[in-house]
Amino acid sequence: xxxxxxxxxxxxxxxxxxxxxxxxxxxxxxxxxxxxxxxxxxxxxxxxxxxxxxxxxxxxxxxxxxxxxxxxxxxxxxxxxxxxxxxxxxxxxxxxxxxxxxxxxxxxxxxxxxxxxxxxxxxxxxxxxxxxxxxxxxxxxxxxxxxxxxxxxxxxxxxxxxxxxxxxxxxxxxxxxxxxxxxxxxxxxxxxxxxxxxxxxxxxxxxxxxxxxxxxxxxxxxxxxxxxxxxxxxxxxxxxxxxxxxxxxxxxxxxxxxxxxxxxxxxxxxxxxxxxxxxxxxxxxxxxxxxxxxxxxxxxxxxxxxxxxxxxxxxxxxxxxxxxxxxxxxxxxxxxxxxxxxxxxxxxxxxxxxxxxxxxxxxxxxxxxxxxxxxxxxxxxxxxxxxxxxxxxxxxxxxxxxxxxxxxxxxxxxxxxxxxxxxxxxxxxxxxxxxxxxxxxxxxxxxxxxxxxxxxxxxxxxxxxxxxxxxxxxxxxxxxxxxxxxxxxxxx
Amino acid sequence: xxxxxxxxxxxxxxxxxxxxxxxxxxxxxxxxxxxxxxxxxxxxxxxxxxxxxxxxxxxxxxxxxxxxxxxxxxxxxxxxxxxxxxxxxxxxxxxxxxxxxxxxxxxxxxxxxxxxxxxxxxxxxxxxxxxxxxxxxxxxxxxxxxxxxxxxxxxxxxxxxxxxxxxxxxxxxxxxxxxxxxxxxxxxxxxxxxxxxxxxxxxxxxxxxxxxxxxxxxxxxxxxxxxxxxxxxxxxxxxxxxxxxxxxxxxxxxxxxxxxxxxxxxxxxxxxxxxxxxxxxxxxxxxxxxxxxxxxxxxxxxxxxxxxxxxxxxxxxxxxxxxxxxxxxxxxxxxxxxxxxxxxxxxxxxxxxxxxxxxxxxxxxxxxxxxxxxxxxxxxxxxxxxxxxxxxxxxxxxxxxxxxxxxxxxxxxxxxxxxxxxxxxxxxxxxxxxxxxxxxxxxxxxxxxxxxxxxxxxxxxxxxxxxxxxxxxxxxxxxxxxxxxxx
Numbered sequence: 001x002x003x004x005x006x007x008x009x010x011x012x013x014x015x016x017x018x019x020x021x022x023x024x025x026x027x028x029x030x031x032x033x034x035x036x037x038x039x040x041x042x043x044x045x046x047x048x049x050x051x052x053x054x055x056x057x058x059x060x061x062x063x064x065x066x067x068x069x070x071x072x073x074x075x076x077x078x079x080x081x082x083x084x085x086x087x088x089x090x091x092x093x094x095x096x097x098x099x100x101x102x103x104x105x106x107x108x109x110x111x112x113x114x115x116x117x118x119x120x121x122x123x124x125x126x127x128x129x130x131x132x133x134x135x136x137x138x139x140x141x142x143x144x145x146x147x148x149x150x151x152x153x154x155x156x157x158x159x160x161x162x163x164x165x166x167x168x169x170x171x172x173x174x175x176x177x178x179x180x181x182x183x184x185x186x187x188x189x190x191x192x193x194x195x196x197x198x199x200x201x202x203x204x205x206x207x208x209x210x211x212x213x214x215x216x217x218x219x220x221x222x223x224x225x226x227x228x229x230x231x232x233x234x235x236x237x238x239x240x241x242x243x244x245x246x247x248x249x250x251x252x253x254x255x256x257x258x259x260x261x262x263x264x265x266x267x268x269x270x271x272x273x274x275x276x277x278x279x280x281x282x283x284x285x286x287x288x289x290x291x292x293x294x295x296x297x298x299x300x301x302x303x304x305x306x307x308x309x310x311x312x313x314x315x316x317x318x319x320x321x322x323x324x325x326x327x328x329x330x331x332x333x334x335x336x337x338x339x340x341x342x343x344x345x346x347x348x349x350x351x352x353x354x355x356x357x358x359x360x361x362x363x364x365x366x367x368x369x370x371x372x373x374x375x376x377x378x379x380x381x382x383x384x385x386x387x388x389x390x391x392x393x394x395x396x397x398x399x400x401x402x403x404x405x406x407x408x409x410x411x412x413x414x415x416x417x418x419x420x421x422x423x424x425x426x427x428x429x430x431x432x433x434x435x436x437x438x439x440x441x442x443x444x445x446x447x448x449x450x451x452x453x454x455x456x457x458x459x460x461x462x463x464x465x466x467x468x469x470x471x472x473x474x475x476x477x478x479x480x481x482x483x484x485x486x487x488x489x490x491x492x
Numbered sequence: 493x494x495x496x497x498x499x500x501x502x503x504x505x506x507x508x509x510x511x512x513x514x515x516x517x518x519x520x521x522x523x524x525x526x527x528x529x530x531x532x533x534x535x536x537x538x539x540x541x542x543x544x545x546x547x548x549x550x551x552x553x554x555x556x557x558x559x560x561x562x563x564x565x566x567x568x569x570x571x572x573x574x575x576x577x578x579x580x581x582x583x584x585x586x587x588x589x590x591x592x593x594x595x596x597x598x599x600x601x602x603x604x605x606x607x608x609x610x611x612x613x614x615x616x617x618x619x620x621x622x623x624x625x626x627x628x629x630x631x632x633x634x635x636x637x638x639x640x641x642x643x644x645x646x647x648x649x650x651x652x653x654x655x656x657x658x659x660x661x662x663x664x665x666x667x668x669x670x671x672x673x674x675x676x677x678x679x680x681x682x683x684x685x686x687x688x689x690x691x692x693x694x695x696x697x698x699x700x701x702x703x704x705x706x707x708x709x710x711x712x713x714x715x716x717x718x719x720x721x722x723x724x725x726x727x728x729x730x731x732x733x734x735x736x737x738x739x740x741x742x743x744x745x746x747x748x749x750x751x752x753x754x755x756x757x758x759x760x761x762x763x764x765x766x767x768x769x770x771x772x773x774x775x776x777x778x779x780x781x782x783x784x785x786x787x788x789x790x791x792x793x794x795x796x797x798x799x800x801x802x803x804x805x806x807x808x809x810x811x812x813x814x815x816x817x818x819x820x821x822x823x824x825x826x827x828x829x830x831x832x833x834x835x836x837x838x839x840x841x842x843x844x845x846x847x848x849x850x851x852x853x854x855x856x857x858x859x860x861x862x863x864x865x866x867x868x869x870x871x872x873x874x875x876x877x878x879x880x881x882x883x884x885x886x887x888x889x890x891x892x893x894x895x896x897x898x899x900x901x902x903x904x905x906x907x908x909x910x911x912x913x914x915x916x917x918x919x920x921x922x923x924x925x926x927x928x929x930x931x932x933x934x935x936x937x938x939x940x941x942x943x944x945x946x947x948x949x950x951x952x953x954x955x956x957x958x959x960x961x962x963x964x965x966x967x968x969x970x971x972x973x974x975x976x977x978x979x
Contacts, residue, residue, distance in 0.1 A: 182899040182907070
């Protein structure tokens with residue numbers, strides 16, 4: 001029942017908050033903190049337990065079900081985690097709690113805010129644990145509604161546009177997934193929606209149907225990632241969303257796209273995967289270079305971080321293109337975790353500065369290192385992590401991606417390495433313009449240092465970023481058996 | 493000897509008599525107790541529901557009246573929509589209808605009886621009579637705001653179109669009778685099969701009959717291109733009646749459609765004989781309904797008109813299930829209408845309550861409503877999200893089922909189109925949500941629905957969550973209904 005608790009405890013918190021009077025702001029805040037703290041602890045326990053007891057085999061652990069749910073259409077309640085979902089569950093638990101702590105400064109419509117946030121957490125956890133397609137789809141969609149409200153009510157100036165764009169864009173993607181799920185459902189007798197079972201059977205479908213389903217799933221997942229050219233919702237959503245929501249968007253939501261590819265479409269359709277592997281890697285390359293170039297042109301700090309996500313998720317796509325290499329796939333997983341930690345932290349830090357300065361314009365700052373050294377230190381640390389400095393998780397993941405992908409696509413990988421240089425370019429330039437140089441005393445004399453609560457929200461992320469950078473083997477050991485099995489499935 | 497198994501007709505007979513009781517009570521109390529009459533009506537509907545649970549299954553009047561699973565399933569929807577329409581009528585009955593309140597409720601009951609007869613019809617004449625009994629009271633109800641020009645226009649328009657479409661339908665039915673020599677739908681099916689086996693094709697007369705029937709029922713369903721009347725009528729009619737029209741009478745149209753086409757003309761849908769594939773024609777009509785309904789709804793700034801166009805689109809989704817014409821198709825159509833009952837009645841009830849409070853139907857007047865009336869705003873949001881098909885609400889399961897049926901029957905293109913238009917529909921449903929939640933304005937009023945209105949809203953919300961998360965009992969029932977048809 002571990003997984004069910006992890007998924008539905010935030011939902012219980014959601015209901016508890018609904019029945020709390022809206023004047024009791026502190027009760028609401030603490031309810032949210034408690035009902036995201038327990039799932040976080042549970043996600044840690046799951047990770048630890050999986051690492052100790054289950055990581056040696058690729059079988060699903062903590063399996064619940066399959067229990068009959070809607071018998072007439074063979075829908076089952078079926079949960080389970082393996083080496084690719086455990087890190088995501090961990091990340092979701094951690095980032096959700098940290099984001100809720102970071103949201104304590106929300107003053108406007110507090111009750112609704114935290115209620116929606118907890119609902120969002122239920123959706124995300126569910127996606128990473130569901131092994132039944134119907135259940136997977138429900139969680140996938142459920143998440144859109146709170147996200148819509150979170151961006152639309154508490155967001156920046158163009159929040160309404162960003163919220164509806166996010167909603168429509170992702171829904172547009174999911175409908176293709178729904179059609180593909182239905183096609184799969186009717187392709188086999190007995191009809192089934194069980195993901196593990198379909199992974200076994202799907203390669204027996206006709207080539208045309210496989211191609212069709214693969215493309216349909218790809219559109220749905222690619223929009224979430226977001227893969228160029230489906231990325232245009234992302235800068236809008238990220239920039240307009242409140243800080244904590246940007247953290248969740250970058251840290252967890254984008255991963256649902258790559259997770260979906262690894263969980264569903266890659267092992268299910270090996271033949272189309274072979275056919276499309278070069279285009280996928282090319283899309284990854286375009287994402288890396290394009291995202292980095294656009295980041296370079298940004299004047300707004302948050303936009304810079306947002307576009308850097310497009311670039312960083314490009315590494316994942318490049319690795320996913322090189323499906324036959326365990327190293328590449330492991331690199332993709334590493335990048336998912338690492339990007340969640342680093343970009344999550346960067347968004348939190350941007351939020352910290354914005355709360356004080358009420359602007360995110362890079363050019364407006366300068367020499368902040370003198371005035372707020374602790375903040376500067378942390379910011380520089382994560383900028384370095386983001387550009388892939390050795391000793392931090394970003395380096396490990398990029399290195400693994402390049403090593404793994406080089407065997408499959410020499411030229412594409414060689415070009416993709418340019419992305420590292422470009423990232424270093426815009427990150428260092430940002431650091432230089434904001435934190436070094438001359439300090440504008442008249443304008444920023446009143447700027448206060450990062451406070452304890454804010455440090456506490458980024459500290460765990462910093463620890464993990466460095467820990468994974470220095471000693472990555474626990475994570476790779478955790479995933480190894482699952483990834484080897486996955487690569488075997490994809491090589492069918 | 494014809495059997496008169498009146499027992500299985502008890503719900504209808506009771507409801508008919510109860511309508512007279514309601515009217516008589518109103519007269520007897522000199523029209524003073526508007527609330528009591530409302531409660532009396534709701535009580536009668538509830539009793540009819542109990543009678544339906546006790547007495548069903550079997551044939552009466554020879555086989556003209558059949559109380560099979562399909563009929564029972566849809567009767568639950570009719571009674572539910574009547575119950576909810578009455579519940580949301582209390583306030584307007586009190587404020588806007590000074591005279592003839594008893595008749596107002598009585599006419600709703602008469603129309604419900606018509607729907608119930610219609611769903612039990614196993615042959616063309618009883619089907620036609622049921623249809624007329626359904627619509628004639630509705631003509632009067634649509635024009636119930638006598639002093640309101642728009643309402644009167646709505647009633648008149650509805651009556652003219654209604655009579656016109658009935659005539660077309662009747663002509664089609666009589667042609668069908670003429671060609672086959674029977675009014676019994678099962679016999680029609682057999683006769684048609686015989687004709688086809690003998691000649692290897694179907695004559696132009698039958699094709700004409702078939703097109704006219706489709707058009708006749710298409711008018712009743714407001715299926716594109718027979719939908720022109722609907723937005724005006726829906727806007728002009730008292731809102732609870734609009735809701736009743738869009739749920740109850742549509743469900744009646746759907747069941748009539750299923751009886752005639754899926755049962756009687758099923759032979760055309762099978763692979764062996766495809767002289768005239770009504771599936772493809774219906775698929776085109778369904779696409780038109782989804783495209784035109786949704787795109788026109790985008791432009792509406794009046795919530796009743798928006799809901800009117802959206803219900804044109806919704807019937808398109810139902811038709812995706814009907815096109816499939818297999819077990820899952822029929823089950824999905826039934827389930828869809830069942831969920832639609834909660835979502836659409838709920839949305840219209842909310843619009844009624846809002847109008848009663850503010851006198852406005854403009855979407856813009858919903859600005860900032862979540863601040864002063866959070867529960868009301870949340871309920872309306874749930875209804876709209878269910879109409880848009882967002883999980884875990886009932887509307888999602890319903891859409892999933894019709895789309896599944898469409899894919900199973902090989903209409904993948906239709907399902908993709910339906911899904912694309914569903915994304916469009918999200919935009920206008922969410923527009924209202926956006927107004928209520930994102931607007932910085934704070935309204936000066938607070939929405940406090942009366943008890944029966946609250947009951948309707950609550951019933952809707954509970955239904956959507958309950959049958960969204962645990963659809964199995966109703967879904968199994970819906971699959972049972974499909975056994976009525978021999979596929």
